[in-house]
Amino acid sequence: MNIQNIYQLYSISSGIEINSKKVKKKSIFIALKGKNFDGNQFADEAISNGAMLAIVDDQKYAVCKEKTIYVYNTLYFLHELAKYHRYRLHHIPIIVITGSNGKTTTKELVAAILAKKYKKVHYTINNFNNHIGIPLTILSMSENTQISVIEIGANHEKEIEKMCYIINPDYGYITNFGKAHLEGFKNIKGIIRSKLELYNFLKKNKKLVFINGDDPIQLSNSIGMKRYIFSERKKSNVNVYIKYLWDKNCIKSILYIKNIKIVSPLIGNYNLFNIASAITIGTYFQVSLKRIKEAIEEYVPNNYRSQILIKNNVKIIIDCYNANPTSMIKSLDFFNHIKGDKIVILGDMLELGFFSNQEHENIISFIIKSNINIAFLIGDIFCNTKKTSDKIIKFINKKSFVEWIQKYSIPKTDYILIKGSREIALESLICFI
Template sequence: MSKFTTNWLASLFPDYQGVVLDPIQIDDVFTDSRQFTHFGLFIPIEGERFDGHEFLKDAIKHGAIATLWSKNKPVPRFVPTDFPLFFVEDTVEAMQKLATAYREKVKPKVIGITGSNGKTTTKDFVATVLNQKFKTWKTKGNFNNHIGLPLTILQMTPDTEVLILEMGMNHFGEIETLTKIAHPDIAMITNIGESHIEYLGSRAGIAQAKSEIVEGLKEDGLLLVDGDEPLLDSVAQQYKSYRIGTNPDNDYVIKNIQITNDDTTFEVEQKRFSIPVLGEHQAKNATFCIVTAKRLGLNVEQIESGLQQVELTGMRFEKIKTKEGTFLINDAYNASATSMKASINVIKEMDAERKILVLGDILELGEHSQAIHRSVADVIQPPIDTLYTYGEESKAIIEALNEKEEGRIKTLSFSSKEVLVKHLRSELNPNTIILFKGSRGMRLEEVINQLTK
């Protein structure tokens, strides 16, 4: 399905060579020269260790019929004289400009989602539910930065009706860049945690950075925020907004949350909903979705049907049963203290005779690391039986827990995954649940893979 043509590209990038003004159709946009495509526009990206311009020959071999090209790079001799090259100052900035223009061309409703935790899960909820009525396109995986977001836009099909974009960041100014490309009709801030506090200084700094999402919000746009977070009160008061949470003063109040081993049920506006994922935090993520769906005209039956069908992106509270009958909970995609506490609270609600935590380091906390790790111990108490940690920083959780629980919970710290795996093998039996949670860099899924071989 054609996205645009070379002569449309020439209107955006008027410095070019090759046969451009004949309307050659572009069906795909890609940055990876190894990817096989059909009538593709190749966008070479320059990184610290690579330069996509060096791989144009591979891109052409794999289906590129045009490319953006940095003005300061010589054109290779093998490029045919009729091959369209659009010369730009910076290929990433050009890709962002192209994504903005293509989004305006397709004109989908845009939903932008940011937050310290829960943005990927909320994206999955929103995409699945809105797909009951609309042709939707969403961020794949974690394509949520200054390259991934414009690429997501450029890969959507021209018949897309709703575009759901996740926005991540490490530093001030990054969300502002993304939201101005996305220009959302509905913007969400799912919560404020401690992620990237090393760069942003404080939770207030994190809230300020997340709140940049309103910089691109349409004039008649709607902002949805975690209403249980006081740090978001200020931005909520400045825009048309709904506050969502469990506190009774919210616009949408989540009540009567119940968690089983299979689902979470909760009440919003006198209506009970069920979701096949676990946790009070998941009820909040789902409510962001419910409010959005109602705003876009879905009825209750469509919303309920979509919520039941949701499949979360991998390693987000993923339940795996071993041959010994043990449930391993793979929540190892990433971690902050907030998300770690939420996952631990879910484990406490689940039905099992033994409950074991395997917690890895939370990274990028800088000078706050010791205090934030110690805070995780606040929610660890029976029915949790055992806490194992992996890494240096997470030892602080054990220190705080031993001070608080005085030995009621067994604790051990590991610096070797091999030793941890060996120890966990002896714990595998029916009626045991083991939670794995840690920052992406800790790669706790490698432990899970060994236990499930």
């Protein structure tokens, strides 16, 4: 069967599934492979659970000829099916958002704003932003979708380029260029090249890019492109002028557009650019400022990103969905300027490769010089650092930290910041605080 024939079956199915235990009746199961699993082994289970079809790339599992299709590579097939689906739905405008930090928050804000105008907004759910999640997201886009917002994450070069050929975006925005996934990118130049793959695609296809006019990397690398620019500075080429309230003592994010004050519950002045870009995109798509203000002020994060929880009169800032050197320093810098007693609970920053030890030493240096009262550092990377001080306590893992809490309890404080890489899952510590 060619891709068109299988697509006809997909069009009458209940959707794509890659987990045999989650298949719905009449869904299509695609047997993907990972480091520790082989989806081919679960093809029969998927069919037994109601799948109308199983796509495999190991012929020994293509035993049920009526309900099994063999392909050379199931991941490649998933990409091609998504690409064909996008081709069929080429009329739907898609906005792509990528960057080192803030892409998920920006994506959700953009979707919330667009939902004030459009009845059917499609967007990336959770963190489905990789080479598997993106094609699945595209395939979940229905024919009655009016607009879509897709997030791209990347940990090596050429990944964004490859995803762009699947998504075929009409618009794009890069949040920033920070020290994320250094293990795959090798250095900051590799990170910049990777993110700019989005610009290359948009420029080649004469599509539009949204630009933070206060970011020189974005400005210089988008010359000659169709641009829609926002900035805090009044310039002739700026489409949207936004004024930020850079008040480091203010937990909420506040900005102004055309004398309209917008107060977001998102904490940290590092979120101001994320909010501003979402406002800009909403403005481009002619969402009224009244509706934009509503969407921004109604949006409350619930994914461990820039959340605030009050427990026993302590304000706990939960920003532990992920971490890299750039986002960690920005969070600590913001936290450092809040008035009151402060404690940080930080987990290892992963995927930094050769730079790992030095970047963790840099975090400790910042803490030592700061007015943060106590820092609890969790993970074997932090434990292997040499720098320390009286206000730093290191733990090899979460278990040893919990044991310490149960023995001594957290000292009295006004604020606690929790931040670390996703794999560390520091949110599990909240119940012990």
